[in-house]
Structure formats: structure tokens, C-alpha cells
Amino acid sequence: MTEQLSTTFNSLREAWLQHRPDERQRREDLLRLRSAFKASLPQMTEAISRDFGHRSAHESMLAEAMIVLKEIDHCLHKLKKWMKPQRRKAGWQFWPAKAEIRFVPLGVVGILSPWNYPVNLSLTPLISAIAAGNHVFLKPSEHTPHTNAYLTRLLHDCFPQNRVSIIQGGADIAAAFSSLPFDHLFFTGSTAVGKKVMAAAAKNLTPVTLELGGKSPALIAPDADLTKTVSRILTGKLFNAGQTCIAPDYVLLPENQLETFIAECQSQTAQRYNEANGQTDYTAIINESQYKRLTGLADDASIRGHKVIPLLSLNDTQKAENRHILPPMLVINPDDDSAIMQEEIFGPLLPVKTYRSYDEALRYIITRDRPLAFYIFSSSNEPVENALSNVVAGSVCINDTLYQFACANLPFGGVGMSGMGHYHGEEGFKTFSKVMPVLRKYNPAATDYLRPPYGRFADTLIRFLTK
Template identity: 55%
Template sequence: MTDATTPPDALPALVATLRQAWQANRPSLDQRRTDLLTLRTALKARLPEMAEAIAADFGHRSHHESLIADGMTVLGEIDHLLQLLRSYAKPRRVGVGWRFWPAKAQLRPVPLGVIGVISPWNYPVNLALIPLATAIAAGNHVLLKPSEHTPRTSAFLQSLLADVFPPERVAVVQGDAALAAAVAGATLDHLVFTGSTAVGRKVMAAAAPNLTPLTLELGGKSPAIVCSDYPLDKAASRLATGKWFNAGQTCIAPDYVLIDSRRQRQLVQQLQTQVQARYGDFRDPSDYTRIINEGQYQRLQGYLAQARERGVPVLELAHIDRDRADRERLIAPTVVLDPPADLDLMREEIFGPILPVCAYPDLEAAISDIQTRDRPLALYVFSERREPVEQVLGQVVAGGVTVNDTLLHFAINGLPFGGVGPSGMGAYHGRAGFDAMSKLLPILYQSRWAASDRLKPPYSKIAGLLKLLVR
């Protein structure tokens, strides 16, 4: 693999090239549609190569997980954009009210120019190409900076996009945190960043001098509430999917579970059953993803060590030899029972296969616990009754919600995806993303005759008209 690092001081010229090309030849709807179709065809043909690259970066990730999370999602979003592109781009009529009749008004989506995308390592194709495809659909040129922690996948993205787009329409840059900081500080027309809350603050500060509009998809501690009426076997199955897909390295994974105290141990037993059914005895965990790098592995091991030192029950739901675990960066699905709030795993986003399961006396107590924390990126509520679901939704503000399942609100193209407060700002997917990467240009068309022609001194002559207008 060749060194394709871009020096930060090369960015201004690169952004200028993208902008000059955009100004000289703004992509038409037909061009955007052709670009999206070409990107879809190219990605579909290279899905096996994509899965190989991601697996190599992680040490091991099931090709099936990559096809679902990084293949299906991107293809589905492109299909959605293709289907609704003309509708999204069409001017939207706006009523002017009787005072300004017979004028007419509209909102016209127009491209912004050059969109920056800084994408993370956990879903390195999904979280790069969905914002990129949305920016292309909206008629922009794109500067993409993929994660340095997945270098093989970043090289794959650079190769894929070079085959689809001319370099003055889409540019891919590779480098470390210094380059990401330079991208955040570049003179872009919009920037989409996906990553941690801590880094999101730095991105926002770097973008502030240029007043660059931002879409920040961050993280936080996304809770799951299992209400007392919900079947535990079904809850465990859906929690297991949400938590242990990609070994928990998912920004919207359930970060902790709140369940009524009398059923806490039963839920753990059901989770144990799910692990056995999905991964067996872990002698050949081919469907289970490894931790991305040594730093992340040691961070997660530190969480578990701290919990054990405090005497908190830590239940590994599968046995893995420690030498093998260290060698492969392999952490078994693990439950931590009722960890104190001051433990690191209850203060920080876990981003791994560790699931705190906390007992609560009643639903109000569970809601109160969530309300003491930052607003989460995702919220999961499990109940077969409408009343408790509405009780939670009426009191907790989150970036997005799935009821009686996990993760799936991300995959619904028509639902905006984004956070709130420390878990992010702005949203993308579908029309939300198209609008974020456009300027909704307000336009008023005045008629040949207009009442405003009379709104001028001497006002004594139009006293009756003024009285009518302010009635």
C-alpha cells in the first residue's frame, strides 16, 4: 500500500480547484443522476473488495456485517436519492398571505459549492459515502477525508471514487489528525463530521473562523429501557443485535440497559442464550468483529479492570483465552451489573461489546436517570403498551428513537439522522441531508400590480389601506 498522505498545506489549493470547477460548471440534475448511478454500479461491483479491506483494517470483521452495514446502507441511500432527486430539487411553493397578494414565493434548493466530509473508522464506507452521495445529489463538489485508522479502506475509497469522479469534482485526502484539523479549518461551504463529542468540539472551533455550517454526528450514552411488560427473549435478541453487531463499535449501539429489578438477572440469562446461539463457544468466532486497534482494546480492558477493582459484577458471556484475546484484540460480549455512575464506563461512551445492565424500581426512575445525562444520539424503548412508550418519548429528548428494536432508525432513508446537544447538531439522510447541503433560496416574484406601490408618503393618503393591513 503506497503512502498517499496529503500535506495540510496542500488543502487550500485543492479546495480552490474544487470550487473553481464547481463555479465554472455546476452539476445539472442529469449530471448528478449519472454520477449517483455510476457510483452505485462501481460500489456494487467492488463489494467483495470493500469487505476484504474493512476486515484487514479491523483484524477481522465478518464480510456479512460489512455487506449489511457498509454495502446495503449506501446502496439503499443512493437508490432513495435517485428515486426522489427531482422531487427534492424542485422549487417549493410558499404562500405569501393576503397582504402581499398577488405576489408569489418559492424556496429553491440550490447547491452550496464545496462540501467537506470527515468520516470515522467504525463504518468507514457507510459514513463516508452516504454524506458524499447526498452532497453529489444536491449538486456540490466534495472533499473527503476518511479515517487514518482504516488505511486499507481509505485507499479503497480513494480508488473507487477516482474511477467514478474527476478529481475536480471529488477529492479524497488521507492523513492523520493534523490533516483532519486542516479540513475542519478550510474554507468549505458545509462540513459533515462523524466522530466523538470531544473531537466534535475541536471541529466546531476550527470551523468557527470561517463560519462554516456544520453537521456533527457525535455520540454519547444511548440508553435502552426494557419496560416490565416486554418479553425478555425478544428484548435480549434485539439488544444483542444492537450491542454486538460490529462488536459494539457503533455510535448508536445501546450503551446501557435499564430494566425493572425483578427481571434483571433473567435478562442476563437471555443475553447469554443469544451469545451462544449467535457465536457458539467462540472457538471460531468468524461472525464476531475484533476491536479496531490496540488503543481502543486497552481502553475497553481498562473499563473492565476498573469495574472489577470496585467489586462490580462483570459477567463475560463467553470464554476466550486471554493470550488469544490480546493477540486478536478480541473482547467477548460482556455484561456489567449495576455499575456506579462514577465508573468510566458509565461516564464515557463505551464503543465496544460491554453492556451495563442497570436495575430500576419503576419507569419514572429510569427516565430520571436518563435525564441526568447528556441528551443521547439514540434512545430505545421496549414495551408492547403505548402508554409507557409515550411516557418516555414525552420526557426524553434524543437524536433518534427506535421502539421495540435497535439501530434501525438509521437505516430508514426518510428519517433524518443526527444528534442533539452533545450528541450532535444537524442531520442528514434523505431530504434532511439534501436540504442541509443546499441553500433553500427564498425568492419572491412581484406581480405587475402590487399594493406595495402605494406604501409610500404621504401616508395620510393611505390611512384606510394601513388600517386594513394592520387589522
């Protein structure tokens, strides 16, 4: 398999060296992908649902189809502008000269994508890499075999295999893949695996973009509209059953609002996932391993004496059809050393921690690893600006959740333990490009005279330039 990886990589590089994609080819590639992708959306939703055991078709359309189509359209609309060289001032010291920035494709880009949004997080970086003029080698997660088969058919229908290739396999293939001498390596996944990917890439000095995760807080200010706040937090937390890297990982709220918050969560969850529709909109946990990990977090909280509140009673049909349906739960004021507060949850469990002062809540956030997402809820501007002045996060959404990822004009990326680098839109185009400075000199040139043996002219010129 390692030999196959190298053969495929070399084929991609040789094809790129022989013909670097120009604007016309990039547009044709993106348009062809858009057409084939849109035509295959029913197959996409079916494949993803089979991999999860059950996943809401609406959530697949919103989180996978909408994001991918929007990203392609944005790239097509802006590509000519992004590719155009940018003029810069050379400075009078270099007269006569012209300076510019050119955006040059890197070559062959590697993409390691995760299982939680297997289409979106495979195709969105691929779209940026294609727009920037690169060839792409994709390694999707082994936990989504039906979706991988769908992606393989889609990409083979749209691209020659020496322009875009896909390979499947487990952790051993991912490790070998990370060790290939890519011109850029893009990884989405856990922080622990991200460290291994970065170490493997370092052997070739391959630049990396790491889209990781962590514990993304939702901070509720004392003046927030609690009913609306609960609604938007639940949307962010329960979408895809919490299997979202930017899902609210825990909530901080004033201690005098705790009981109202719990009651609102119970009421609103029951309204969303009622037995009348068979709770068909509630997504399953991807596999047995993740299911056991999440139930282990809930069990650890219970053993420690923390209050665990289920928000949904599953009907018998759901229990019989899919063992990986995990009801959403609140965990009230867990200790910081409990398992649920030590790792990214990535599921429908929501720790709720109370605070006495707003400054105390901010201090709690800023003394921990920098999150991939930060959510702040308030009815006034002062608490928001106070939070924005103190918290460093990969992305921020005010008075809602998740939407910052869907905004094509905003870059997306982590900071510190939640990742490095950006993609989406123009930032994605630049991530997969070399921003190459070019200085064009004309006559006369000072270097014609500024050379050894140095004399009075050099002394005079240096005094003039350094005064």
C-alpha cells in the first residue's frame, strides 16, 4: 500500500509539472464538480445515513450539501479577482522599480478528512485547493466506508486520477500518507492525531493546516434572553447529535438562572424530538467505540456525584433499530478534573457550569486552552466587547452557534491547541497558494554604482538612506 501511495503521489506531481491548471481549467473543474455533486445529493444523504446508522437527511443537506455548493459558487465568483497579481509600492529607495504579489499554486496538496462531516470536510478544502491551481490527494476517514465509496465515484467522474486521487485505509495508511512530501498537508480531526500528522509532515518540512477541536465554551451573560439562548445552544449542540468540532462543548451561566435554563432545555428538546415523528431528526452516534466513549463520560459524571439530566426519552422503536442513539443530557457543575471536562465531548452531552460574576466566567475561559469556537450571548454590547477583548478563539459567533463556519467570506481555523491555519473563501485560496513577491527593476539602478570597492558615492548614499 505504501508503494501505491508513492505511485499515486508521483503521478499527481508529474501531471502538475507538465500542466499547471490555468484559470479556465480551474473553472471547468469546479463547474463539473458542482454539477455532479448536486445531481448525486440523494446518494450522498443515503450513504452518510448508512455510515451513521441513522442521520437526519435535513442535517446532511444543511451541513454537507449547502456548504459545499456555497463554497464552489463563492470560488467561481471571486476566482478571477483572487488570481490577479496585487500591486505593491516598491518604495522610492528602489526607484525605478515595480513590486507585486503573485498567487502561485503550490503543486500537490494532501487532505486528511474526518468522519463527522465526511463530505463537507473532504470537499471544502479540495475546492480551495483546486481553485488555487493544485492537484489533490484525499484520504477520508475509514469510519465512513459508504460515504467514501460515494466520494470515490464522484471524484472519479469529475477528475482525471492524475489530477485528483482518493485512497482509503486505516491509521497505518493515514500515517504513511502524512509522510509523503506534499506541498501542503491539510488535516481535520482530533488534537492528538493532529500532533502525529504534524510530526510526520515535519520530516519533509511540509507546511500544514490543522483543523482540530477542543472545548468550545458558550458564555451566557446575565442580561441574555434565556429562551432564545437555550434554543440556539441546543441547535448547535444537538445538530448531528453533537458530533461537530464547533459544537458548544460546555455552558457558563449565572448561578441564579440554572433552574430556568434546565427547564428550558427540557421543554425545547421535547418539542424538537417528539415521538409523533419517530424522532427521525435525531442523529445516531457514528459507531460503537464513540458510543461507549460518550456513555463512559456520562457514567464518570454520575459516579462522581454530579447531577446528570436526560433531556429525551427514547421510544422503543428507536432503541430496537439503533443501539447508538444517545439521548442528550445535561451534566450540572462537573468538577474540572472529571472526564467530561478533560476532553472534547463530541456528542450530545452538555456540561453546565455556573458562575457568580462575569469576570469569573471570562477568567475560566482564558486560563484554558484556546477553543476552536467561542459563543457569547448577551442583549447588550458591553459584555460582548468585554469578552472579545479577553478571549482568543479560532472563531466567534455572537448570539448564535455554528453559523460562523457557514459564512464563506470569513476564514475558518483554530489557534493553539485547536489548530493552525485557515481555509474557506479567499483565505482557503491563499492557504493553498504561495504568496510570491516579485520586484521588477528598471534602469538606472543604484547597484550599478553601489559595489566594491566602496567609496564616496557609497558613503553619501548610505548617509542619505539612513538619515
